[in-house]
Amino acid sequence: MTYMGKQQKPQIFIDATKCAPCTGLICVGVCPQAVFEEGKHKKPEVIDVVECTLCGVCVNLCPTKAITITNH
Secondary structure (H helix, E strand, C coil), rough: CEECCCEECCCEEEEECCCCCCCCCHHHHHCCCCCHHHHHHHHHCCCCHHHCCCHHHHHHHHHCCCCEECCC
8 A cells, every 4th residue: 555655554453352262263364465373372463464455354254353453
């Protein structure tokens, strides 16, 4: 994403208080850009925010709605 000639990158926030380890780490499996990987305590970690296309699949499929994506 480019705005006025500058590359913008999204910010992905995972609310640790809402994120309970789910079966199969849904966000890791559904992200078409492989932005997440399994981290500590079997919770997702963002590994490549630059690749995020803001598709929202992870946000929509997170069973606890723990993921927020903004474009700053």
